[in-house]
Amino acid sequence: MEEPPVSSFGDASQPFPNHTVYPSYSSNVPSTASAVADPAKEVLSPYLPPAELSAALVDASQRGNLERLKQLVEAYDYDVNTPDREDCSLLQWAALNNHVQCIQFLVDRGANVNYTGGELRATPMHWATFMGNLAAVVCLVKNGADATVVNRDGCGTLHFACQRGFSHIVAFLLGKGLDVNLRDQFGMTPLMWSTKVSAVDPARLLINMGADVNLKDRMHGNTALHWAALNTNISVCQLLLKHGADVDALNAEGKTPLAISLTDKRNRYIEDVLRKHRQEKGLEGSWLTRNVARNDDLIKVLFNMIPFVTFIFIGLTMTLAWSVLWKILFIVLYCVGTFYVGKWLNFFRFADRFPLAVYIGCKTCVIATVCFIWIPSIVSFWSITWWLLLLSGLMYTFGRTWLGDPGFISPPKEDKLQAVVELAEKNEFNVVKLCTSCMVVKPLRSKHCSICGKCVDRMDHHCPFTGNCVGKKNHRFFVGYLIFLSLAGVYTIWAGCTYVGMACGLSSQHFLLTIGPSLHGCPWSMYVIIFSLGFTAWVMGMAVMQIHQISVMAMTTNERINQRRYGHFRDEDGTDVNPFNKGFVGNCLEFFECDANVFKRLFSRRGAAYTPLKTSLV
Structure with missing residues (x-):
């Protein structure tokens, strides 16, 4: 199959004609000597032959020697559109080497910004794009260069930028309306x-x-x-x-x-x-x-039911009057069968949703056990009140974390394009400030989430158990969710132990002595209690880590892990600093977006000195 040619310069192995120019700047000095001398310090000779003058101009354009270029052009009243022996213009050489000042001078002298020359019949924009010179591309576009002019192979600058893999030039050209x-x-x-x-x-x-x-x-x-x-x-x-x-x-x-x-x-x-x-x-x-x-809807329903059914299956298997070996074998057979059914139905396409399905399925079973088995047996006003409060807080914070906006940065397409052009024209175009996937200007502390496919303001992490990112707008709800989940877990363990003690008639205070009778008398309840113990310990660890990061470290999880990669966490001497740390009180106030002046007035009434901390990075 014949393929369209990939654009190249010259002999397809070099970006520009394969020769090195060492011009003579004076007809009285040998060319070998002039190659070593500093051109800026030489005396301009009015007797340079055309070939040597062209070579000298090319050399000045290649090196970015603006002073020498001006001297030669003005002294000889040189037509800057005159091509060299390779049919290349001075503007092409300046663009290739990203010498913006030389480009602007040549344009002011009447250089054709759309000149096509060289073996590939390429424009200065093509030459600048070959080297990824965004500054040169921006300068040429400002001066009227047409990005749609094609080279010998019929490729415009946008196609050529894609061939070279330069996202920053692609983004700029799209921003200019291509x-x-x-x-x-x-x-x-x-x-x-x-x-x-x-x-x-x-x-x-x-x-x-x-x-x-x-x-x-x-x-x-x-x-x-x-x-x-x-x-x-x-x-x-x-x-x-x-x-x-x-x-x-x-x-x-x-x-x-x-x-x-x-x-x-x-x-x-x-x-x-x-x-x-x-x-x-x-x-x-x-x-x-x-x-x-x-049938995607059917597949999703079956997929989301797997954790729920699996939790119940394992729990009911534990209640059977079989030996431990048979129970383990039965569970293994179930898992193998579920795996092959999932493979047949292509469940792997929903793999990123599996942790959320596990959480919802298992938590539903635990909550149902507490509500319909344990609470009725240990019924009291306070036990029911506390459970309802914890359950309400858990559902609310989980819903806000799961379904809420974490702070996605999604400006209109026109604003994206305008922001890209402004960054490029200010020479501030870099991956720190711009996300080339979303094509949005990233605020400080933001990050692109590869799972959600969007940039998130002050992103902490993507939580698979809530199926959403944790960012500026839902971070508070996520911390509240962890706290309520931890408290609900502690309550579940207390309610389960109380129920087992009542159901099995156990009065011993030695926990290890009661495990055997409990497993025999209330296997389902013990299964839920053991599950809750492990889950609660893990969640409490996460909650403590989050609170420590927020109040003491003043960092997100992403910043704590990637601190060495972010320049704003180092000063000019390379020492580690945290410009966001405002002390324990200031960090908490900023996280909860509270007005420091309220606390100032509160402390001043009590006679305590309090100075509000700055809440923005200077």
């Missing part, structure tokens, strides 16, 4: 080029900005997924399939991406990814498998 589905002369879109050369970051950026994943090129009829299969890029294949790529799209030869992975580019991993996706969509397997797998 069509995300712009086609080159072969009908290749920027997304197709990104997948063809295995550039994952530009591909993710283009998809998030609305690129059509199912467009076909005009030469081969390939979609982006075909090109990803041809180049055996697993990450790009998964990305495209996640965003709706047609796994059965046919190209001009009547081949699907799967057929390409089996014939043209044999790759077992690509084949596995494509086959699993087909199974998830109900496109492979028996009639029953295909029809069941297509």
Whole structure:
């Protein structure tokens, strides 16, 4: 299969003509001597032959020697659009080496910003893009450069940026209004080029900005997924399939991406990814498998019921009058059977939701046990009141953590594009300030969540047991959820032990002496108590860690783990600092977004000195 050529310069191995220029700056000095001398200190000679003058100008443009460039251009009244012996302009050389001042001078002197020269017939924008020179690209665009002008291979600057894998230039060009589905002369879109050369970051950026994943090129009829299969890029294949790529799209030869992975580019991993996706969509397997797998609602219900059913199955198995060996064997057989049923129904596609399903299923069983078995036996006003209060607080904080907005940063598309352009023009475009996946300017302390696919303001972590990120807007509810869950766990253990003691008639205060009779007399209750003991200990540890991070360390979980990676946690000398730490009281006030002035007045009435702490990073 013939493929569109990847744009290159010169002989396809060098970005620019393969020669090194050492010009003579004076006709009276040998060229070898002038190569060593400092051009800025030499006396300008009015007798440079045209060839030497051109070489000197090229050298000044390459080195960014603005003073020398000005001297030569002004002294000889040189036409800056005159190409050198390689048919390349001075503006192309300056753009290639990212010399913005030289670019601006040449433009002011009338340089053609859309000049196409060299073997590839490329513009200065192409040359700047080849080296990833965003500053040069910005300068050229400001001066009227047209990013849609194509080179010899029919590629505009946007296509070329995708070929080179430079997300920052792709983002800037999209911000300037270029069509995300712009086609080159072969009908290749920027997304197709990104997948063809295995550039994952530009591909993710283009998809998030609305690129059509199912467009076909005009030469081969390939979609982006075909090109990803041809180049055996697993990450790009998964990305495209996640965003709706047609796994059965046919190209001009009547081949699907799967057929390409089996014939043209044999790759077992690509084949596995494509086959699993087909199974998830109900496109492979028996009639029953295909029809069941297509019913996503049914699959989700069955998937979410597995933890609930498993918890009950294990608990009921413990109540059977069998030997321990038979009970263990029965549970193992159940787990193996569940695994193969889940494999048949492709439960793995919901793997990221499994922890939440486990929490809801198991917690439902525990709450039902407390409400319908234990509480009726130990009924009292305070026991019921405390249980209802704890249960209400737990449900409220869990709901706000699970379903609430953690602080997703989702500005309108126009604002995203404008912010990218402003950062690029201020020369502040970097991955610290901009998320190239969401194409949003990230506030300090924010982070992109790969699971949610969005940036979260002051992100703490993604909690799999709540199925949501924990960030600025729901962090308080998450801490409250951990506290209520810990207290509810302690209450559950107390209620369970009280019930077992009453049901089994145990009066011994020695816990170890009562385990055997308890397991024999109330196996289900002991099963729930043991589960609650382990779960509560783990949750209490998390709650203590969260409270310590908030009040003492003034950090999120993400910051504590990645502190060394963030520059704002180090001063100019490289010493570790925490600019967010305002002391115990200040940290707590900031976390709960309380007004420090209220506490100031409160303490002043009691005669205590209190100084409110600053709540913003300077």
